[in-house]
Amino acid sequence: MSAGTGTPTAPPAGGQAPFRTAVRLVARREFTERIRDRGFLVSVAVMLVILLAAVAIPAMASKGGSDDFDVAFGPGPAQQPLSRLAPVQAKLLDVEVAVKTFPDAAAAEKAVRDGDLDAYVADGHIVVHRDLSDKLAAVLQSAYATVERDARLAAQGIDTAAVDRAVQVAPLEKTTLDKDADERNQRKGVAILGTIMLYGMLMLFCMWVANGVVEEKSSRIVEILLAAVPARALLTGKVIGIGLLGLLQMALTAAVGLTAAKAFGTIDLNSAMVYPAALVVVWFVIGYALYACMFAAAASRVSRMEDLQNVITPMSTLLIASFFIAISFGQNGGTLATVLAYVPPFSAMLQPMLTASGDLAVWQNLVAAGLAGLALVGLMAAAARMYEGAVLRTGGKVSVKDAWGTGN
Structure with missing residues (x-):
């Protein structure tokens, strides 16, 4: 294999496993290695502690003010x-x-x-x-x-x-036109907390994908892996394996959060409360797939951890912007939030928030998910091409043009 940004030497393809088998093997490897990692266990514990504190402290404070x-x-x-x-x-x-x-x-x-x-x-x-x-x-x-x-x-x-x-005059009786106001406020609370968790976990697991790509490339392990599995299968398996781990953590977080909120009397646990939480989990899967492809493709362009932050800055900025738009505008709706709720990857943050606020119906969630799915197909193809074109190039940072032009 040549050094720098020259044309890479392709690994022998004769011993490569079929695509589906290779994806399954790589995904299993990523999942089993990461789930045993102490950093993952610590992140799960910290996330649950923060969640329980966010639920328990307001409940205890309200009870304390007797x-x-x-x-x-x-x-x-x-x-x-x-x-x-x-x-x-x-x-x-x-x-x-x-x-x-x-x-x-x-x-x-x-x-x-x-x-x-x-x-x-x-x-x-x-x-x-x-x-x-x-x-x-x-x-x-x-x-x-x-x-x-x-x-x-x-x-x-x-x-x-x-x-x-x-x-002695009887006080005025209160008539509430919005009968669902209290329930909607509870749903908003679930959505806000869920969006914060969603942002944190998307950033965490997408960074894991990016770090994994650079680690394999800098240590040249990727050359050995590509001798056994196709490049696209390696990328797909890595994204799926780490994503399954993230999905497990997100589902655990949602279950613990709802149970704790019910125990502390913060919310009345019913289908109206469960749906926003389930939507956060669903959009974690969609949002993770979108962002992970972008993070992986960008990370494949560098061979050193020191250069990683530079190439993933656009994706990180996009994720941060999506989060702030969801928090700032998602609670009250409006034209900007409603339009961006259908635009991937902004939809991953805005859909749960606007749905909890009562601004979006189920069919609108499905439309947004469909649009995100279409975007994901194109994004996966583009990310795979850049990954194939850049992952075997060592040395300096590979330009987007060179990575794109050498895809198979």
Whole structure:
């Protein structure tokens, strides 16, 4: 084989396995080697930890912000109406106020300092340790205003009971035109988290493909492999083997994420929630196939790891741009997001997001998948040609023109 970017010496073809057999052998080799790799196991563990944290922390935070409060009121007849009215006012604000009793002000203030009491009300003051909850403040201020109003009206000889009946007006009822708003927000949450995971895993596994190509080329192992399998079979098997590993991780991530979200009460697990998660997995397969072909073809042009980043920058930039477009525009739809949702490879990121938002139907998912499939056929042919034309050339970076012109 010649060095540099000269014409490569073709490996002997007499002992090469049939295409399908070769693809299966290479895919099995890639899968078994990678799944035993410590780096893969660490990446799986880190991904699951991040996912569980993303699900658990908001759920625990929402539960931590309890709307149940313990309040004590000072002695004296003026405080008794306030202690009776505060729990009633609290229910109007979906808050629970439990009235506690203490022998004197010193004991009540000690309970406040110790954290056993949220507030102590006496002599026109609300005593707290550090902070007063906005909800509790609203309850106590409203109750105090009502008690003071009744006292002043009574002092003027006005029937406070009649006034109370006059101001007791039923609150306005809420009518929601979008009955699926809550469910859609949950679907969006699933899609956003899924898109973040999708981006991370696409970048990770496509980099694995690119690194594998350069490693085989720099160590000249590829020459030995090409003596046994065709170049296209080697490329196809590598993409499939690593892709199956990624699919396994993505499916595991989706299953663990949905189960954790259900356990923490973050979402109501039903078919409407499962579909966005399943769509993320499906579009991982499609998106990975598209990007992996591009990463592999680009990586075949260099023989050193130091040069890899330079040739894959356009693909990495495209993947990053797809992610930011999905996060920035996918949640609210719009012309740009809707159009790009049908354009490969942008569709891999935008389809799950727009579907979760209710902007795309199943038939539109199928149309986008069909367009991506057509693009993949052409992309695989182009990537295979460049791979064949560049993978046996060592030395400096192979130009696109030279790699394309020497394809068989």
